[in-house]
Amino acid sequence: MLNKLSNxxxxxxxxxxxxxxxxxxxxxxxxxxxxxxxxxxxxAKDFLLEIEKLNVPPVKYVVITHAHWDHFLxxxxxxATVIVNSQTNEIIKEWQSFSYDDRSxxxxxxxxxxxxxxxxxxxxxxxNRNSFKLKSPDVIFExxxxxxxxxxxxxxxxxxxxxxxxxxxIYIPDEKxxxxxxxxxxxxxxxxxxxxxxxxxxxxxxxxKYNAEMFLLGHESICDSTEMDIxxxxxxxxxxxxxxxxxxxxxxxxxxxxxxxxxxxxxxxxKAFVNDHIIQS
Ligand SMILES: [Zn+2]
Numbered sequence: 001m002l003n004k005l006s007n008x009x010x011x012x013x014x015x016x017x018x019x020x021x022x023x024x025x026x027x028x029x030x031x032x033x034x035x036x037x038x039x040x041x042x043x044a045k046d047f048l049l050e051i052e053k054l055n056v057p058p059v060k061y062v063v064i065t066h067a068h069w070d071h072f073l074x075x076x077x078x079x080a081t082v083i084v085n086s087q088t089n090e091i092i093k094e095w096q097s098f099s100y101d102d103r104s105x106x107x108x109x110x111x112x113x114x115x116x117x118x119x120x121x122x123x124x125x126x127x128n129r130n131s132f133k134l135k136s137p138d139v140i141f142e143x144x145x146x147x148x149x150x151x152x153x154x155x156x157x158x159x160x161x162x163x164x165x166x167x168x169x170i171y172i173p174d175e176k177x178x179x180x181x182x183x184x185x186x187x188x189x190x191x192x193x194x195x196x197x198x199x200x201x202x203x204x205x206x207x208x209k210y211n212a213e214m215f216l217l218g219h220e221s222i223c224d225s226t227e228m229d230i231x232x233x234x235x236x237x238x239x240x241x242x243x244x245x246x247x248x249x250x251x252x253x254x255x256x257x258x259x260x261x262x263x264x265x266x267x268x269x270x271k272a273f274v275n276d277h278i279i280q281s
Pocket of ligand 1: 066068163164182
């Protein structure tokens with residue numbers, strides 16, 4: 001079932017057990033817009049089935065928040081204009097060249113072009129896929145794009161992100177709602193989970209300028225501004241004490257500066273910023 005955030009905004013919650021991210025639906029007077037196309041054609045079909053139950057204007061646009069497979073592999077199911085930023089488009093091109101038979105999937109996993117989890121989801125959710133080809137996005141933008149769905153403006157912007165270099169956020173000004181995709185998360189490089197430290201403050205600045213009150217996240221569904229403020233504060237406080245690849249130094253610095261031990265979230269973030277130094281060195 002879709003969750004109703006307002007009269008014009010709905011979302012399908014993320015499902016962690018099968019790597020399904022949050023999907024969004026924004027409805028204007030004339031058209032509707034979808035945020036992220038799902039991690040497989042089946043995920044997209046499940047979403048479309050739920051949309052059919054609502055009396056909303058036709059889906060004209062699908063925006064992909066970034067080029068991670070779980071956000072775009074359902075793209076072919078939509079009879080709509082698919083919109084991505086130019087960097088996302090470059091990464092998706094590689095997936096358009098892929099074949100999806102078992103042998104090919106295995107070879108991509110072996111060469112680290114695809115995760116084993118992605119292969120498993122494809123094998124489970126796409127039984128007939130030997131001739132599957134991912135379609136091309138239709139509209140490519142560089143920095144920002146504004147779409148009017150009929151008395152409902154959506155602002156798309158490519159922003160700086162600790163998660164991926166190609167993150168697009170979607171802001172709906174009259175609802176004060178922003179869809180963040182995965183942009184506020186960390187990322188994994190060479191099996192190390194890290195937050196890109198140099199991009200943390202620029203990202204927070206990019207997001208806060210919208211004055212949003214509700215935030216939809218790819219793998220959390222929804223947070224209000226109080227929850228997001230706590231998240232930003234914990235991240236910033238953790239980042240400030242990490243100046244090298246020494247976890248010990250960072251923890252010592254945290255205790256001096258905050259006169260307490262870090263909580264579990266902060267400890268997790270400190271380790272991720274330390275890992276960022278390890279990766280940069
Ligand atoms: Zn992602």
